[in-house]
Amino acid sequence: MAEFDVIVIGAGPGGYVSAIRCAQLGLKTACVEGRETLGGTCLNVGCIPSKALLHASHMLHETHENFEKMGLMGAAPKVDWTKMQSYKTDVVGQNTKGIEFLFKKNKITWLKGWGSIPAAGQVKVGDEVHTAKAIVIATGSESSSLPGVTVDEKTVVTSTGALVLPKIPKSMVVIGAGVIGLEMGSVYARLGTEVTVVEYLDAITPGMDGEVQKVFQRLLSRQGLKFIMGAAVQGVKTTKGGNTVTYKLRKDDSEATLEAEVVLVATGRKPYTDGLGLEGLGVEMEKRGQVRIDDHWQTNVKGIYAIGDAVVGPMLAHKAEDEGMAVAAVIAGKHGHVNYGVIPGVIYTAPEVASVGKTEEQLKEEGRAYKVGKFPFMGNARAKAVFQGDGFVKILADKETDRVLGCHIIGPGAGDLIHEVCVAMEFGAAAEDIALTCHAHPTYSEAVREAALACGDGAIHA
Numbered sequence: 001m002a003e004f005d006v007i008v009i010g011a012g013p014g015g016y017v018s019a020i021r022c023a024q025l026g027l028k029t030a031c032v033e034g035r036e037t038l039g040g041t042c043l044n045v046g047c048i049p050s051k052a053l054l055h056a057s058h059m060l061h062e063t064h065e066n067f068e069k070m071g072l073m074g075a076a077p078k079v080d081w082t083k084m085q086s087y088k089t090d091v092v093g094q095n096t097k098g099i100e101f102l103f104k105k106n107k108i109t110w111l112k113g114w115g116s117i118p119a120a121g122q123v124k125v126g127d128e129v130h131t132a133k134a135i136v137i138a139t140g141s142e143s144s145s146l147p148g149v150t151v152d153e154k155t156v157v158t159s160t161g162a163l164v165l166p167k168i169p170k171s172m173v174v175i176g177a178g179v180i181g182l183e184m185g186s187v188y189a190r191l192g193t194e195v196t197v198v199e200y201l202d203a204i205t206p207g208m209d210g211e212v213q214k215v216f217q218r219l220l221s222r223q224g225l226k227f228i229m230g231a232a233v234q235g236v237k238t239t240k241g242g243n244t245v246t247y248k249l250r251k252d253d254s255e256a257t258l259e260a261e262v263v264l265v266a267t268g269r270k271p272y273t274d275g276l277g278l279e280g281l282g283v284e285m286e287k288r289g290q291v292r293i294d295d296h297w298q299t300n301v302k303g304i305y306a307i308g309d310a311v312v313g314p315m316l317a318h319k320a321e322d323e324g325m326a327v328a329a330v331i332a333g334k335h336g337h338v339n340y341g342v343i344p345g346v347i348y349t350a351p352e353v354a355s356v357g358k359t360e361e362q363l364k365e366e367g368r369a370y371k372v373g374k375f376p377f378m379g380n381a382r383a384k385a386v387f388q389g390d391g392f393v394k395i396l397a398d399k400e401t402d403r404v405l406g407c408h409i410i411g412p413g414a415g416d417l418i419h420e421v422c423v424a425m426e427f428g429a430a431a432e433d434i435a436l437t438c439h440a441h442p443t444y445s446e447a448v449r450e451a452a453l454a455c456g457d458g459a460i461h462a
């Protein structure tokens, strides 16, 4: 048994970042993690390994699509799946070891095992009960289940199983056209799998800007992904020969089936708080299973805080990280800050998709007067030079004040470009502020400036 100022439960991006910040602020900190390695879902079986596969498969796609155009001749490379998997595993290993190093550097105690909270101020790990003045729940989320679908992580998989398939399947049905479905679907499509995405709604990536949704679906279709929209999956039957997916079209209730070697269930995630003992402690929960918190990330039980996917808000690693740093500041008696209006979302397909702030649909619904500045990557010399002319930047600004309200990008480097707009929004900037900022030529970021110019007197290259 040991005494700590803070015990963080969970070492995902929310938890480990929070633990580091707590330690930096002079608090005696421990972090509980039951996995063999630190980093949580994101680092072990989520964001990072998927990015390795997205990168490798994108490189392969480039060799097929664009190499000859640049005078790079020769046979297209063959895929060695085992080697690609070990590249992915290495990337994960380097990062998890990096966090272990940071824990040692910051003198954070890693309590190995699964934690529970027997009483306020206590965390039990294995047979040991440790005490802490503050406890931070950062236990993340798990894949939601779908009625009629039994996940075996072999041929009916979540994102976790999809990252470690023993071979590249001939066919895959992806249930759900959200972020996971499209990222993993495009990996396998580029590797030669016949991918069909079945989506309940009429548009992909729910909540995204409508124009982006349309262009994104068109570009993914061009890459070979097939879409069945407005279709509710009813169940999956697994036999030795493969999987049969049954779905019902919402427009006429007609039923149809699809055969696939592998089925990826990507219909969302839910908070993971099992085994913490929250019910016994009387910790209040939200209707959808999240831990209820106040403005300082504290639950109704004094000294117990919660962050990340376990609480309300977008299930994004960077949102969890921000909350992790903010709650550490609060526990250390400082001011914690998260601007929930400026949290970017990125989909790491090719092209990338990124957004921040309000969508046009949201502004319409709010009855807000706004203007749109849009610029296509076709007008960006750098993008055209490297065959990345698809997509656009769209900036939404207040009609009266010109203040930037949102930005939606589909195109090369979108996930990096969006941050210029995030900073602008954080500072309450007008579109004109972006337009008047000198942008280096030739860069993709000029497309952001051009979209900002289009909010005023007009873009130059459109």
Ligand code: NAI
Pocket (backbone or CB within 6 Å): 047, 146, 175, 176, 177, 178, 179, 180, 181, 183, 198, 199, 200, 201, 204, 205, 206, 231, 232, 233, 234, 265, 266, 267, 268, 269, 314, 315, 316, 345, 346, 347, 348
């Ligand atoms: P999601 O919520 O993004 O999308 C799920 C989709 O499944 C929705 O479009 C929904 O309409 C559809 N769906 C639900 N039931 C269905 C049914 N019976 N038949 C057909 N379609 C159905 O969930 P996803 O993609 O699983 O991601 C989970 C979480 O992980 C999200 O919150 C996401 O933000 C996060 N994530 C973020 C990443 C990133 O930032 N790049 C990468 C991966 C995950």
